Amino acid sequence: MSQPPQSPDPAPDGPTTSDVPTAPDGQSAPGWPAPGAPWPAPAAQPEWPAPAPQPDWAATTPTWPQPAPGVVPVSPVAGGAPAAASPGRSAARGRWALVGVGLAGLAAGAVGATLLVTAVFSGTAEDIGRGMAEEFGPAISEGVRDGMVEAAEEEMELYEDGITSEEYGWYAGAPGGDVEQFPPVEPEDLGPDEVLDEYAQSCFEGEYQACDDLLYESPPLSAYEEYASTCGGRVKEYTVPACTELE
Incomplete structure (x- = not known):
């Protein structure tokens, strides 16, 4: 009895029949293409210059002139007399006190002058009125009398002419x-x-x-x-x- 022909042994590194994918109808699937050439290596990156050194702010800060020390009021010492006020404040208070005294004196003088003028004017007005009465009183009385006499004469003339x-x-x-x-x-x-x-x-x-x-x-x-x-x-x-x- 003769034996069926044997297929050659597969290559040791090649895939076996069971490893090759098959189509649904039992046919062998077409083989996938071999991968292409590898990607080229990236180009070399350029070298950037090193950053400039930062300035030293502490070394470059200008020195400003310090203000003159002012007069600081000293709080009173416990158990002792209060500290003296500054000369500036004392002078200002003295000026304000003088201004207040001057204004008070001015107001008093204005009131006194007003009262004096009122008294003088009242007395002068009374004197003027009295003098005018003494001067014009007789003239007014005489004028009234003359007017009444003239009216009586005119009335009498009319009476004589008519009667x-x-x-x-x-x-x-x-x-x-x-x-x-x-x-x-x-x-x-x-x-x-x-x-x-x-x-x-x-x-x-x-x-x-x-x-x-x-x-x-x-x-x-x-x-x-x-x-x-x-x-x-x-x-x-x-x-x-x-x-x-x-x-």
Whole structure:
């Protein structure tokens, strides 16, 4: 009996049949390509220069001038007197004290001057008012009196012009016949005016022009005017336009 042919022995380093992958249908899978050449070695890195040395800050720091020592207030020592204040503070306090004293003196002086001016002005105003009253008082009284006299004269002129005209029947004589006359009455206590008193006395003695003058110069509604309007008590008030008509 003959034996089947034997396959040659596989190479010792080659893969066996069981190690070769097979396709699903039992066929042998194609072989993978062998790996390519290896990667080239990296190029050499350039050498960087060494860093510059750092500066020594302590050695290069400038030296600043130290400030002058100030005056430091010393706290009071326990059990002893307090330390003296600095000369600057003492001088400042002294100046402020002088300023305060000066302001107080200025305020007191202003108040005193105001009171003095007020007192002087009050006294001066009183003196001025008193002097003006003494100077202008008589002139004002005389002006008022003259105005009243002028008004009385104008009123009397109008009265004479109207009553003695022919319209009222007083032409060349009193209306309605003779005027009733009475004995004269002596004037008594008519007023303090000496001039008017002389007119009244002359009117009483029979000087009829003095009666008319007294009427013109007497203050309105005064006892002088009432006495003159009666011609010294010889007729009723304002019965005749002028006392000279009785002559």
